[in-house]
Amino acid sequence: MRAVVIEGPGSIAVHELPDPTPGPGDVVVAVRAAGICGTDIHLLDGELPYDSYPIVPGHEFYGEVVATGADVDPAWLNRIVTVDPNMPCRACPECRRGRANLCERYEALGVTTDGAAAELVRVPSTLAYVLPPDVSDVGALLTEPLACAIHGVDMLPRHPQDRYLVYGAGTMGLMMSLLAADLTNEQVTVVELNPARRALAESFGFRAVASPDEIDPDARWETVVDCTGAVAAIEDGLGRVRRGGAFQCFGVADPAATIKVSPFDVYRDEITIVGSMAVQNSFDRASRLAQTWGDDKLGPLVTHGFALDEYSQAVDTFRGGTGLKIAIRPGGAS
Ligand SMILES: [Zn+2]
Ligand SMILES: [Zn+2]
Known part of the structure; x- marks a missing residue:
């Protein structure tokens, strides 16, 4: 598969990588769109406190399930899903008191482990959310940032x-x-x-x-x-x-x-x-709100689309500050 790889701070390239295979509990998602946000830029600039290089960035995305792990219900196949990128350990004191977004052993797709600026991404099925029917491309793409905003309001x-x-x-x-x-x-x-x-x-x-x-x-x-x-x-x-x-x-x-x-x-x-930090019990509400709001409200928030091979150009556009959300479409820009 083609994937954007941040080799280290300041170094970015598009590579051919082996297709991910689903492990126990996993599904593999063919990415339709992934958003770029400030976190991706901090990762590229070496400003995050994680040494996760080389890494495929991308934590805001949606796509179609194309493979399932041996123990995962095959009904997941072909579902259109958005994915909560946060992978709390469920065992540390913060997780155990219901504050999984503050996990002491924080891991996240596209931040500490390979993410969705790629044709395919492997994710735990427990983090995949089936999108409501009729949710638009833009609504699906914006579910993750909307979940962050809903958590902000919750606080x-x-x-x-x-x-x-x-x-x-x-x-x-x-x-x-x-x-x-x-x-x-x-x-x-x-x-x-x-x-x-x-x-x-x-x-x-x-x-x-x-x-x-x-x-x-x-x-x-x-x-x-x-x-x-x-x-x-x-x-x-x-x-x-x-x-x-x-x-x-x-x-x-x-x-x-x-x-x-x-x-x-x-x-x-x-x-x-x-x-307010990331997402906490707000992903499901975000996907439903994205459907309710629709493109009337959310459409103007996505201003650019780039193909995977144009990732550097997308980053430059983000830094230029002329647009809002920038979408990477591994299947081609639209
Ligand atoms: Zn983000
Ligand atoms: Zn934890």
């Missing part, structure tokens, strides 16, 4: 008619904003520096600003979510939380970054600061 305190302020109108910021809009009748406010992304956010019905100062320097929101990972955005956002409200670090910051925060304000204003 927030929520009250009827809360107002939401979201930093960043990339794929994740827009998904978080769409979820927030489903929770409240108040208009969601999105902070985004890029005018094209602001325009897209407005087309979804959000109020889009370059800075909340444009609305009112003294305005405060019950829930503020950072989807940028940028220190300036996080520090600004923490100052926009209403007393009794919550701030979420959803975007992935540089591990070495630090922020200034007033512990007195957190104390006096009873601010909740909460994180």
